[in-house]
Amino acid sequence: MGLRQEKLFQFSAGLLATADARGHFHDLNPAWERTLGWSLDELRSKPFIEFVHPDDREATLTEAAGLFQGRTVARFDNRYRCKDGSYRWLGWAAGVDMDGAPEQRLIYATAIDVTSDRERAEELARVTELATVYEKLFRVSVGLLVTLDANGYFRHANPAWEQTLGWSPEEMTARPFIEFVHPDDREATVAEATALFQGRTTIRFDNRYACKDGSYKWLAWTAHMDASEDPSRRLVYGTAHDVTSYKEVLGQLERTLARLRDSMQAMSTPLIPITDRIVVMPLIGQMDSERIAQVMSVALDGVQATQVQTVILDVTGLKEIDTRVASALVDTARALQLLGARTILTGLRPAVAQTLVGLGLDLGGILTKSTLQSAISFALQGGQSPAQLRPL
Template sequence: MQSMTGSGAEVDGIQGELESARRRIAELEREIADVAAKEARLRGLVSASPIVIYTCKPSGDYGVTYMSENVCRFFGYTAEDFTSDSSFWAERVHPDDMDRVFRSLEKLSEHDYTKHEYRFKHKDGRWRWVHDDVALSRDASGNAIECVGFWQDVDERRSAEELIRRQSESLREMSTPLVPISEHVVAMPLIGLMDSHRAQQVLSTLLDGIGRTGARVAIIDITGVALVDTYVASALIRSAKAAQLMGARVVITGIRPEVAQMLVSLQVDLAGIVTSGTLQAGIAVAQSMARAGAAEGARPA
């Protein structure tokens, strides 16, 4: 009886262990299913995200070791394209941006973070701008392990910025025109505010126009300049002096009473520069000066 009892207890023990193993297997299966569901959700979130996540080597060619699958949506390549070829990423950075990007990456060890924007070649051959945030990951001993990066396609934003820049440049050019008045007289009516860029543009446009037309007299009309301060006055005088070096006389028109007082108080040197209250009067003076210059040039030596 003791033998049979012992044998039964042993069987019961085995059955108990089997049941416990079944429960543990069921728990593990639920945990695996839960992890798989979370991974699927994470992949779905990353896939829908406008951010491409990657890891890469912390030095050398910075070859990609992981790339999120949503990279295909933005650049046409698969994640495996990047991870299977260590030089794949570097070979598709725009040649004009390459040195700047690698110099930025080489400074990672200083602050463990850098960011830059550069052009990356889409699979269809187009160049697209990307914003790249890169963080350096280190182990407990402080050794660099890998770089973790976040890519964002910013091509539309860069295109919009370029469009705005071109439009602003066009507006500046429109507000700094050089108008031919006669064969030897040109006029530049200025409108709006003057800053350092605008002042340089005035000077360049004026000198280019004088050189191109051979003008003897250049009129700079400041009637439409909203504010004439020390900086503006200095810029006008520099432009006038530069024009004189090219053999042209300068007439500044549109000088309001308060501007005249300011020029006097600043003791601005107007030697060789003719001034006039209105553009109409300045044109008459400029044409007279041009005729006088032509007659003088025609006299026999």
């Protein structure tokens, strides 16, 4: 080997080697030690196949046998064990000079460390596989999937949009997304989207989206933005599902509850007719501000609608009558009197009578009876003048 060749051999960054038919290295340049950590003598001390990864040995021996049969190798990769126990991928080019005597023939080989290339290729393969999986999930998902950019356009929309609303993904991405939102929901929707682009990471909300046939469907959204992304490239990632049927059932339930509430309120302050001129309103339970207002409203509306002449307010079932309730009963009696009806108050307990007296209220126009039976009997018999009041 000439001096120049010797220097190239010594300083080459590539791994240079010769090996005999028995599988032992002969000539090795210093790059081997720099790459694998083994000294050159350690590499020569045993068959080179012992340094090869067990999974790559069969293929390596096959390639070596082929070389001694006259084939050349333009590129063959295998893993060599480093002195620290790790492995490095080596990319090989090799050949055998078939002109020499068979027992003197050597493999002339050069290799480079391709570990980083292999790792990048494996990572790329994993990413590509993952991207393929996500693309398929994106296409087959029954959920509505989108990405939204800062300009207010959907960047991506999956086929489920067409199945749900009738719009193709191309139509969904062709104009500002807010144009698909019900006009009554746009202000709240823009506020939610703005909050995401201003740093809020996740939101959940419902809004209505226009279908291609002109109807609307309720969508329940979960949306997320990765704040770590480059601000100029940030996207909102959103998923939604159709909750129209749920909203309809909920609306029906709310309407049913409202009717039930109205019925219960009517039952809590009923006007029970005794004759076409006499009604009884039994008051039961606890009175609060809403209930007091309801008592007056039911009594006044009932008198006006039926031209009743006598309203018997039976307070026997009230748990408590404080000054507020007592004052409200007096106000109700006065209002009924203005409509031409007299009020008979029955079921008063002594403590309640004291409350009424202590308030100093004007009780003119209110009759009192100790029991409901006596009040009804009194009313049926024609009663006394509305101006008379039984002494308390």
